[in-house]
Amino acid sequence: MHWADAFIQKIEGPQVISTGISPSGPIHVGNMREILTGDIVFRAARSKGLPVKFIFLSDDIDPLRKVYPFLDESFREHVGKPLYEIPSPKGEGTYADHFMAPFRDSLEKLHIQVEILRSSQLYESGKFYEVIKTAIAEKDRIARILREVSGRELEENWFPYSPKCSSCGKINQATATSFTDPYVSYNCKCGHSGKSDIRKGEGKLPWRVEWPAKWHLLGVTIESFGKDHGSAGGAYDSGKRIVEEVFGTPAPSYLIYERILLKGEGAMHSSTGIVIESSEALRFMPPESLRFLIARNSPLRHIEFDPKDFYLNFMDDYEKYFNAYFKKDTVSDPDLDAVVRYSSLEKPVGPIEPSYRHLVTLVQIYPDEKKLLHGLSLGGYAAKNIAGEMGDRIALVKYWLDNYAPESIKFSLLPRGTEVKLETAEQDILKEFLSQAESLNWTAQSIHDSVRSISLKDGGEPMTAFRAFYRVLIGKDRGPRLGFFLSEMDKKWVIDRLGECLS
């Protein structure tokens, strides 16, 4: 059984599934596992017939923790301020919006229908008022839980609410001194003393308290989160006790997921720069294939993502599943159906033709868009399919070729008129081919047969013959399978090109 179905099998009743990310940097493919895991469980719950809501909380009131490698020094002064009150690293808007915008875009492309909430809004609108009050009233109880669960002592003057200093704007510098509803008095390290209104977003709960407060407030019943929160003594353990013992609501069920590693480099993490942003990934991956990456692998397994050398194998795999769903291929995975459904944007669409791998060759034969469409029609792909969706797929392939493809699979056709030095044997072979070419049936098989039979004359090596074609056409000694390669090109163009190289 598929992992999402197995999980939801044990769940009954109405559900609120929640995930969240702090928009402190580029949101990358690793982050996408959080929300895609949630989305897939959401779909599983829906198909089981459970009433279900799916929400995403952008933790935009979280303070900026440090000047990340992708920021310049001018951000030093903003460290400690809430992300939604810091200017964007580029252009207009806020820091939080800057990193949320491409993420929202990705959500749309991936067809993730989630209600996006912002923590700043929950605080500013006063929604958190009651829970903050409860947390302050139950300060000692919460402190005891945190001590017991994490096994660490809290700071002397620990307080379950971090006021934002109205003078310096930082949310992690002030020390709370007292509470007189609805104001928390504080002294800030910047020298300012003041009062923070807990109804107005002038401060926040610390993470370990905020999480259970969120569960309580939003009625969260299911949450997916990374393994770091799931460790014994981690945020889930303390959150569970706080939500149950202090707020009086049951803790959500959960799915813990493993990290996504970038092949050969390590875990994706904004602060290390080992990262492929989700919006970047979607410039060369069909959205279904990114969903597939998450849907197919159990959350408990780490995923090694390789956008370069083995990427085409991954794409083969993804297409194989979709094609198998439409009975054009076979896959032995008993979860085939579920994997394809959860990878699809809505209903599964397929089979997928031509393959991504095939397009990689076609796009390089025909860098010009119009000629490419013509080339596709030569291959028997109906024109009406070419316009919209095919155009998108072509754009993905091109972007991949330009930015990620290994050199060994790249080539470009030499323009007409390019001079190429050929050995006599090679010239003879091309001449021989040209003499047959006019009458040759222009299909992959017959072209291949023809070249092969020519090459074998007089005890020649096939290598010599094939190499001659590649040298003349792409200036390399190797290239795509020749019969297939030539058949995708205009016959006259090929004949003219070969001819001019002999004169």
Place this chain on the structure above:
RNA sequence: GGGCCCGUAGCUCAGCCAGGUAGAGCAUCUGGCUUUUAACCAGGUGGUCGGGGGUUCGAACCCCCCCGGGCCCGCCA
């Protein structure tokens, strides 16, 4: 110190949550086909399921102990 995950064919993994006598892809071998961006078709070889103990008529699967690998335990997916 504590926790989680992984350990099944040479490699990558499925099967474990509802115990019933081990699967897939790749690699390899055989035959066919065949220069080539990890070609294709048919068939075969290949595993003390990390080790040990327990429960059971029966364990890869459930329980306990151990070994090896990865990750996590202020904040952070």
